[in-house]
Amino acid sequence: MVKENLYITIPSFFRCPISLDVMKSPVSLCTGVTYDRASIQRWLDSGNNTCPATMQVLQSKEFVPNRTLQRLIQIWSDSAQNRVDSAESGANAVPSKEQVRDLVKQLEVEKKSFDFCYLIFSKILCFAKESEENRDFLAKLDGFVITVLDLLSNAVADIKLLELVIKILDMILIKVDDRQQLMESMLKSDRDCLSAILHVLQRGSLDSQIESVRTLEPVAIDAESKLLIAEKEGLLSELVILIGKEKDPNIIEASLSCLIAISMPKRVKTKLIQLRTVPELRNLLTKPNSSVSMTEKALKLLETLSSCREGRVEICYDTLLLQAIVQKVLKVSNTATEHAVTILWSVCYLFRDQKAQEAVTVGNGITKFLLLMQSNCSPAVRQMSADLLKISPVNSKSCLPSYDTKTIHIMPF
Known part of the structure; x- marks a missing residue:
């Protein structure tokens, strides 16, 4: 048995109620209370006929070895010793695959003991961090994912355990085949897994929030699943809050990816617009020094919202947003350009909003569309650029002075 150290917390149910020491040979009385064999034997040998913890009169003085608890104590003892060794040597012990199988079997039996589950999950997390192969092993291990989901839905009251469960889920869900x-x-x-995820988003650490958001994408596989996620009360609004301009870039990108994944159904788009997502995206696009990835995702989500009438109305109403979109054309990446042109095509060409057309012209959009016509862009972007030039409020002659006459041939009309 590992020696007690000031920095090692002993779970209370590992201690004998009589001696208060860690039990070496736990046995249970007929009352259901477990004691260390030596301590309870001394109590009974002294002529007592009651259970020390409950003071109930014993109908029988026989006791039964508590094998499950003994295994848990041994696991804890090994883990505690590993922590001591790690502090001394700087190395973390990683369980083997066989040991992980045993740990998972014990999890299935002792799901209600959060202290025990935290201990086991700490070991499994150590295993998962070790390699990609280990994460694949966990994703395919019979019963593991279901056991984790059971615990996720039941551990809302224990944020520390919940964060640990989310961390492991984030590592393995993307690897689940079915x-x-x-x-x-x-x-x-x-299982109420979405409530647990929402709880972490609202009260967990930054890392846990990022991991929670990422656990939603692997299950957003069809329109029904996207709606189930989006219609969980409070979840969609929390995701919109997380893309706020004062948030950490990592949580913003994770939230944008998740919103993109679930936003295709019309009902979800409408709800996102009602939650003022468009102004938040404008803040992101006008924010200086935003990463390429964040800009691409913000434009992609805007493109999705622009595919419905309510989204186009919101975008057309926001002149600053339209100008920010124009600025991203040819400036960020080919992907960002494609998303930006698609949004402008939706509001200016399909929706034929005059205010949007004027904002694009003021933002020097005509010149950018001309440049796109000359560039090595995709056929779709070239066609949309041509469409936008055709409906431009500026005639062809007024937009050519800055160009060499040799470029006149690019005009699509």
Whole structure:
């Protein structure tokens, strides 16, 4: 048994109620209370006929070895010793695959003991961090994902354990082959996994918030699953809050990716617009020094919202946003350019909003569309650029002075 150290916390249920020491040979009385064998034997040998903890009169003085608790104590003892060794040597002990299988079996039996689950998950996390192969092993290990989801839905009251469970889920969900079964287990069963995820988003650490958001994408596989996620009360609004301009770039990008993944259904788009997502995206696009990835994702989400009438109205109403979109054309990346042109095409060409057309012209959009016509862009972008030039409020002659006459041939009309 490992020696007690000031920095090692002993779970209370590992201590004998009589001696208060860690039990070496736990046994249970007929009352259900467990003691260390030596301590309870001395109590009974002294002529006592009651349970020391409850003071109930014993109907029988026989006791039964508590094998499960003994195994847990041994696991804890090994883990505690590993921590001591790690502090001394700087190395973390990683369990083997066989040991992980045993740990998972014990998890299935002792799900209600959060102290025990935290201990076991700490070991499993150490295993998962070790290699990609280990994460694949966990994702395919019979019963592991379901056991983790069961615990996720039941551990809302223990934020520390919840964060640990989310961390492991974030590592393995993307590797689960049967996405349909995964989706049904998380979203369509009796498990309330979304409440647990929302709880972490609202009260967890920054890392846990990022990991929680990422656990939603692997199960957003069809329109039904996207709606189930989006219609969880408070979840969609929390995701919009997380893309706020004062947030950490990592949580913003994770939230944008998640919103993109679930935003295709019309009802979700409408709800996002009602939650004032468009102004938040404008803040991101006008924010200086935004990363290429963040800009691409913000434009992609805007492109999705521009595919419905309510989204186009919001975008057309926001002159600063339209000018910011024009500025991103040819400035960030080919992907960003494609998203930006698609948004402008939706509001100016499809929706034929005059105010939007004027804002694009003021933002020097005509020149950029001309440049795109000469560039090595995709056929779709070239066609949309041509469409935008055709409906431009500026005639062809007024937009050519800055160009060499040799470029006149690029005009699509």
